[in-house]
Amino acid sequence: MSIEITKSYRAYKKSPYKSIKHSSYFPVYDHLFCPYIGKEITFVEIGILGGGSLFMWREFFGESARIIGIDLNPEAKRWEKEGFEIYIGSQSDPHFWEYFKNEVGNIDIVLDDGGHTFEQQIITVENILPNIKDTGLIVVEDTHSSYMSEFGGPSSHSFVEYAKNIVDGINFRFGQFSKKRHEKSVYSVTFLESFVVFNINRELSAIESHPTNNEGIDLNISHGNAGTVTLQKKLPSLFKQIKKVRILKSALANIYGKISKTTIYKYAKNLNLRKYFKY
Numbered sequence: 001m002s003i004e005i006t007k008s009y010r011a012y013k014k015s016p017y018k019s020i021k022h023s024s025y026f027p028v029y030d031h032l033f034c035p036y037i038g039k040e041i042t043f044v045e046i047g048i049l050g051g052g053s054l055f056m057w058r059e060f061f062g063e064s065a066r067i068i069g070i071d072l073n074p075e076a077k078r079w080e081k082e083g084f085e086i087y088i089g090s091q092s093d094p095h096f097w098e099y100f101k102n103e104v105g106n107i108d109i110v111l112d113d114g115g116h117t118f119e120q121q122i123i124t125v126e127n128i129l130p131n132i133k134d135t136g137l138i139v140v141e142d143t144h145s146s147y148m149s150e151f152g153g154p155s156s157h158s159f160v161e162y163a164k165n166i167v168d169g170i171n172f173r174f175g176q177f178s179k180k181r182h183e184k185s186v187y188s189v190t191f192l193e194s195f196v197v198f199n200i201n202r203e204l205s206a207i208e209s210h211p212t213n214n215e216g217i218d219l220n221i222s223h224g225n226a227g228t229v230t231l232q233k234k235l236p237s238l239f240k241q242i243k244k245v246r247i248l249k250s251a252l253a254n255i256y257g258k259i260s261k262t263t264i265y266k267y268a269k270n271l272n273l274r275k276y277f278k279y
């Protein structure tokens with residue numbers, strides 16, 4: 001596919017000021033942002049010093065969009081005279097976010113193209129999330145930093161690992177799990193090359209998860225349980241030898257039941273799946 005056909009690339013090329021972006025980003029921008037074109041949205045970009053991307057987004061979204069820029073460098077204030085709202089502060093400073101949220105209110109899209117450290121990215125998501133509207137997005141760019149040694153990657157506390165943890169929180173919404181810890185605002189997370197997207201929707205996230213029944217004819221077909229490894233399967237030869245000795249059999253079942261609950265057992269059971277984890 002030629003990136004030249006994307007709306008975002010055309011807007012990028014029209015910007016009068018310098019911006020440097022990777023070629024693979026333009027289809028991502030179109031995929032994520034086209035539904036918002038021409039609408040009265042509030043779009044916030046973190047990292048705007050050169051100004052090129054501010055003009056790009058105004059061209060892309062149209063005049064109805066409120067385009068807000070954030071940068072650490074006070075020189076970015078120069079873009080105010082071009083009609084953009086500019087805030088100076090650090091994305092890793094929760095006090096800055098408090099001030100910013102009070103000033104700006106609710107937001108449709110945040111695009112983080114700031115400093116790309118794990119701390120900056122994580123603090124940004126944590127602080128801006130309450131102000132993102134339902135159906136809004138938090139888009140974190142250049143997430144390849146999670147794999148780069150100069151940013152401290154790979155690490156169990158990288159930004160991508162943080163995003164995977166949000167996926168855990170989404171799955172903890174499942175009805176059978178304790179409701180002590182589950183994600184209440186992020187409906188889904190999208191992983192793309194160099195991007196993580198948090199799709200915000202509190203209403204959908206709040207849907208109670210419980211079994212339902214369509215009251216159709218029940219053929220009583222056993223569902224089985226492909227994930228259960230039975231005692232007989234695990235210890236067949238031993239069982240053949242002792243199957244007539246009832247007491248021994250029940251004692252063995254008891255021991256096996258205890259073993260199968262241990263972490264070591266669960267780890268060993270899934271070792272054969274290791275080969276499917278390619279990266």
Ligand SMILES: C[S@@+](CC[C@H](N)C(=O)[O-])C[C@H]1O[C@@H](n2cnc3c(N)ncnc32)[C@H](O)[C@@H]1O
Pocket residue numbers: 018019020021045046047048049050051052053070071072073089090091092113114115120
């Ligand atoms: C990659 S550039 C942004 C490029 C711009 N988005 C574009 O496409 O033309 C990164 C910007 O992030 C800003 N920045 C770095 N650390 C920051 C922080 N902690 N808070 C806010 N902005 C930061 C830098 O001053 C710089 O302007």
